[in-house]
Amino acid sequence: MPASATKVLRVAVLADSDTRWKWGALTASRLAPKGADIRLDGHLLRGRATPTARQLSEVGVDADSLREVSAAEFLRAMAEEPCDLLVLALVGGGVQAVLHGLRHAWADRADRPVVVTGYVGVVYEKLTDGLLLRHGADLVLANSRQDAERFRAVYEGVGADATSVTEVALPFLGGAPYTGAHDPYTVVFAAQPSVPESRRDREYLLDRLVGHARRHPEREVLLKLRSRPGEHTTHIEELPYQKLVRGTDVPANFRLVYGHMGEVLDRTDLLVTVSSTAALESLHRGIPTAVLTDLGVREALGNHHFTGSGCLASWEQLDAGHRPVPDEEWVARQGVRASGAFDAARERIAELLAGPGGLPPLKPYYSPETAPGYLPGILARHHLAPDGAPLPGAPAADxxxxxxxxxxxxxxxxxxxxxxxxxxxxxxxxxxx
Missing domain, CATH: 1.20.5 (Single alpha-helices involved in coiled-coils or other helix-helix interfaces)
Known part of the structure; x- marks a missing residue:
């Protein structure tokens, strides 16, 4: 190869929902050396949340190839198809199963790719469980300084290797900084599929949002939805707002919107949510951001993550014209507005790829020795035996x-x-x- 030729970085991403595909594909692009040519091969894990064609187009990430697979099909592809970097954008149990499956599939290989995993957004529940299910990847990405400290503390607390924890930022933070009010002034409520959960709470939030539109006819009030009826995202949505608003008398300045969150934020003057990661996107751009306290500040809602942020507010306050002012120290600890956030991760990946003799076998904390009553069930859900080998009859299409x-x-x-x-x-x- 001529000295001037650029090496193509071969990247594979395995995702189980539209949100995780977005995170995985954008993370892969951020982890590649600056200016490098990338071949991106996408794999969508077959399941209840496998994204539709519409959801994939809304994400706006192009791949050189994209196919739907079972866990067994993916493991076979990884045994046969070379790549340099693999990003696992899955729930914790899926990550753990695939790590053990890859360990088995790559048992005789010294040239395996670097394996990366992490979280799509704010980590506000099942911290220890989710982290230990992700242990074993070469890099476990933390989206902020605060998360990196928490992740290392969990791993070290159980005696697991914590060197994989690498601080980065959410890969979709970006967009033009907020420069002032639009005409009309636009309030956006970022809905979440599973928070809050009950019909009463969701109807309450919808009533307050519609009420805000009535109180401020000069404003445009948008309900930003994640998915259309019948589609699933990362979480199951039993009571979609589209269904709840049906038959409701709404003012002319209120409407439902879909589409890319970044494009909606381009025209937003006040972002309101219960605990959506959209709040971090909004803060990154300097848009006034409110995290609702109406239903309490509770771990079940995830808004407890925003204590100390300066963003907590109620609809009563917002109706009266309040605009939250974020605490800059808190914002800095969340990986928001961070420069060079992926530099350390790129350097670590380059070191691993350049190391002599290839990479050692994957070594998750959970094993038949440390979790004999837990691990087999996780693997079995993906048709894998306790040693990571595909079970007889596991789905595998030729x-x-x-x-x-x-x-x-x-x-x-x-x-x-x-x-x-x-x-x-x-x-x-x-x-x-």
Whole structure:
């Protein structure tokens, strides 16, 4: 190869939802050396939240290839197809299963890729459980200084190697800084699929949002939704706001919007949420941001993460014209407005790829010795044996699924989503009688 030729960095991303695909693909691009050519191969883990074509197009990330796979199919691809960097954008159990599967698949390889994982946004629940399920990757990315400190403390507290923890920032932070009020002044409520959970709480938030629009007819009030009915994101949404608003008399200055969050923020003057990661995107751009206290400041809501931020406020205060002012020290600890956030991670990956003799086998903290009553169940859910080998009968296709198989899959997903969004709430209400 001529000295002037640029080496192509081969990157694979495995994701299980639209949000995690966005995080994984953008993280991969940030981790590549500056100016490097990248070949990005995307793999979507087959399951209840596998993104639709519309969701993928809304993410706006292009891949050189993109295919839907089972865990067994992905592991076989990783055993046969070379790559330099692998990003696992999955729930914790999925990461742990794939790490053990890769350890088995790469048992005889010294040239395995660097394996990276992390979190899509704010880590406000299941910190220890989620972290230990991600242990074993070469890099476990922390989206802020605060998270890096917490992650290392958990690993060191159980005697696990903490050198994998690497501080970065959320890869989708960006966009033009806020320069002042738009015409019309625009208030955006960033909805979340699972927070709050109950119908009463979601109807309350919707009523307050519509009420704000009525009190301020000069403002544009937008309800920013993550997905359309029938689609799933990272979390199950049993009571979508589209359903709750149906039949409601709303003012002309209130409407529902979809699309890329960054594009919505381009015209936002006040971002309101319960605990969405959109709050960090908004703070990064200097947009006034309110984290609601109406339903309490509670771990179950995730808004407890924002204590000390200066952003906590109620609809009563916002209706009266309050604009929260963030605490700059708190913002700095959250990886917001950080420069060079991915430099350390790039350097670490370069060191690992350049090391003599290749990389050692993956070594997750959970093993048949440390978690014999926990690990086998996690692996079995992905059709893997306790040693990471695919179980007999594990899904593995030699070719793309035919049209009949695709129709059956779509029908099964539709039935599942109907059960989650229609049948389950009815049964729950009947149980409360």
């Amino acid at each position: 070719r793309a699924p035919g049209p009949v198989r695709q129709v059956v899959r779509r029908a099964a997903r539709g039935a599942y989503r109907h059960g989650v969004q229609r049948v389950a709430p009815v049964i729950r209400r009947m149980g409360e009688l």
